[in-house]
Amino acid sequence: MSRVFxxxxxxxxxxxxxxxxxxxxxxxxxxxxxxxxxxxSLTALILSQSMSAVPRFPPGFGFWVLILVLSSxxxxxxxxxxWTVLHASVxxxxxxxxxxxxxxxxxxxxxxxxxxxxxxxPSIPSDANLTNSPGxxxxxxxxxxxxxxxxxxxxxxxxLIWNVSAAVLAFFALKSILGGQPEWFLVLFMVPFxxxxxxxxxxxxxxxxxxxxxxxTHVEISAHPLRxxxxxxxxxxxxxxxxxxxxxxxxxxxxxxxxxxxxxLRTEIKVVFERQLFRQTDFHIDPGLPFEHQxxxxxxxxxxxxxRSEHNAINWKLVVRGEVESWPPFERAFPVIVYPAHDDPxxxx
Amino acid sequence: xxxxxxxxxxxxxxxxxxPTGVFHPGDTIRCEYQIDAVQPxxxxxxxxxxxWYTEGKGDEDLGVHYFERMxxxxxxxxxxRQLHCLQTLLPPSPLSYNGFLVKxxxxxxxxxFWGRGKQMHVDRGFQLTSRGR
Numbered sequence: 001m002s003r004v005f006x007x008x009x010x011x012x013x014x015x016x017x018x019x020x021x022x023x024x025x026x027x028x029x030x031x032x033x034x035x036x037x038x039x040x041s042l043t044a045l046i047l048s049q050s051m052s053a054v055p056r057f058p059p060g061f062g063f064w065v066l067i068l069v070l071s072s073x074x075x076x077x078x079x080x081x082x083w084t085v086l087h088a089s090v091x092x093x094x095x096x097x098x099x100x101x102x103x104x105x106x107x108x109x110x111x112x113x114x115x116x117x118x119x120x121x122p123s124i125p126s127d128a129n130l131t132n133s134p135g136x137x138x139x140x141x142x143x144x145x146x147x148x149x150x151x152x153x154x155x156x157x158x159x160l161i162w163n164v165s166a167a168v169l170a171f172f173a174l175k176s177i178l179g180g181q182p183e184w185f186l187v188l189f190m191v192p193f194x195x196x197x198x199x200x201x202x203x204x205x206x207x208x209x210x211x212x213x214x215x216x217t218h219v220e221i222s223a224h225p226l227r228x229x230x231x232x233x234x235x236x237x238x239x240x241x242x243x244x245x246x247x248x249x250x251x252x253x254x255x256x257x258x259x260x261x262x263x264x265l266r267t268e269i270k271v272v273f274e275r276q277l278f279r280q281t282d283f284h285i286d287p288g289l290p291f292e293h294q295x296x297x298x299x300x301x302x303x304x305x306x307x308r309s310e311h312n313a314i315n316w317k318l319v320v321r322g323e324v325e326s327w328p329p330f331e332r333a334f335p336v337i338v339y340p341a342h343d344d345p346x347x348x349x
Numbered sequence: 350x351x352x353x354x355x356x357x358x359x360x361x362x363x364x365x366x367x368p369t370g371v372f373h374p375g376d377t378i379r380c381e382y383q384i385d386a387v388q389p390x391x392x393x394x395x396x397x398x399x400x401w402y403t404e405g406k407g408d409e410d411l412g413v414h415y416f417e418r419m420x421x422x423x424x425x426x427x428x429x430r431q432l433h434c435l436q437t438l439l440p441p442s443p444l445s446y447n448g449f450l451v452k453x454x455x456x457x458x459x460x461x462f463w464g465r466g467k468q469m470h471v472d473r474g475f476q477l478t479s480r481g482r
Contacts, residue, residue, distance in 0.1 A: 091396060091460060091468075092411055093396060093398040093400060093411070093413050093416055093458060093460065094396060094416065094418065096400070096411055096412060096413040096416075097398065097413040097416035100412070100413060120440075120441055120442075121441060121442045122412070122442075123401075123412060123442055123443040124442055124443075228479070255405075255448050255449060255450040255451045256407075256450070256451075257405055257406035257407030257450040257451055258407050258408065259406060259407050259408050260408060268406050268407075268450055269450075270449050270450050272448060272449055304444070304446050304448065305442060305443070305444060307442075307443050307446070307451070307453065309403060309410035309412070310408075310410050311403070311407040311408040311409070311410050312403045312405065312407045312410055312450075312451045313451070314446070314448070314451060339442075340374065340441055340442050340444055340479050341479040341480070
């Protein structure tokens with residue numbers, strides 16, 4: 001019996017346990033119930049308001065909220081039924097083929113002329129955002145992958161909310177102790193809460209130091225996109241007022257795989273290639289006079305090309321890592337795109 | 350006396366016309382496929398596609414390069430069991446890749462819709478690599 005009715009499905013290699021047909025029927029049932037419930041309730045609500053000679057209550061804010069909620073039930077339920085039926089009746093290959101055909105056409109019904117590489121290499125990320133900023137020393141200034149400002153904003157907002165909550169809890173815990181009726185559960189609960197708050201303050205200070213104390217890092221590149229066995233020039237520039245223990249520039253390739261388990265989305269990242277291009281130790285950077293170093297980078301002949309699909313990716317990037325005296329270490333990454341080794345895109349366009 | 354109904358499934362034969370199974374971007378892939386062991390009236394449709402898909406830790410992604418769907422009305426005598434051929438020019442990317450978390454595979458997939466809503470498919474894999482490798 002347990003083989004027929006499985007509560008939980010499992011992923012076993014290529015296949016999943018459980019019946020896809022039962023899953024589809026379940027989804028359709030759920031969406032239908034939502035749709036019918038929403039429709040009936042919405043109809044009853046509107047009729048009760050419009051049919052009665054003397055309205056029971058004037059349509060106020062609550063009425064319109066109810067209308068909105070019940071309409072969303074109808075839309076979600078109806079949309080769910082249509083989506084599930086379409087999804088079940090068309091194979092993945094056919095859907096993908098239709099999506100590809102739709103993506104390759106613009107509004108005029110012709111192939112995309114703005115980015116011909118996107119048509120030839122649809123699974124390779126576009127480099128439009130990497131080559132739109134000219135460099136000072138070399139052709140292009142690469143953008144940083146993740147702005148440190150976002151990390152700082154996150155650390156400050158989350159730390160603030162957490163510590164305000166901790167302060168409120170601490171106030172009540174202290175009040176209970178001073179009042180002679182200590183709330184021991186609250187006091188015990190406070191210990192890990194305050195500890196996390198302290199760690200968040202430390203993280204905020206660390207991010208603040210990295211953001212304000214360590215100057216900007218720029219990486220410029222002489223050619224882009226890159227191809228296996230290509231060699232190009234890279235210029236790294238580090239500003240600030242720092243005593244550096246070390247500064248390194250590396251070429252890194254990493255794989256990223258995202259999988260969904262229930263409502264949980266997990267992304268695993270693994271570095272599959274790393275080559276140090278340059279390392280300098282024990283030197284000073286003076287304000288207004290950034291440290292600069294130019295070197296060459298060679299993409300390995302057998303390198304995998306950059307790749308991005310919905311759940312999987314192969315990313316290439318130039319990574320600058322620094323260790324500064326009496327400062328936390330920092331790392332800044334600059335993406336690059338590696339195309340396949342073969343001929344020009346024009347040859348296939 | 351009841352005679353047990355034979356549990357026969359249709360046969361799908363797929364052959365890629367190359368001795369090595371290795372192709373380069375811009376090459377033409379030729380493939381033959383045939384359906385057997387099923388009555389013509391039972392075949393509802395055949396979908397054949399040349400596609401890449403991912404394997405590994407992440408959820409599977411799929412990209413179709415070539416797709417064709419045939420129904421009995423597409424055939425003169427309504428019999429889709431005859432030998433079919435497909436040929437298509439292979440794209441520049443994505444190339445086959447065998448990584449740690451991400452693997453990219455290419456295959457010819459023939460999917461048969463038969464009986465009352467049953468379907469089955471057969472994949473015949475090949476490699477798409479750059480000329481330098």
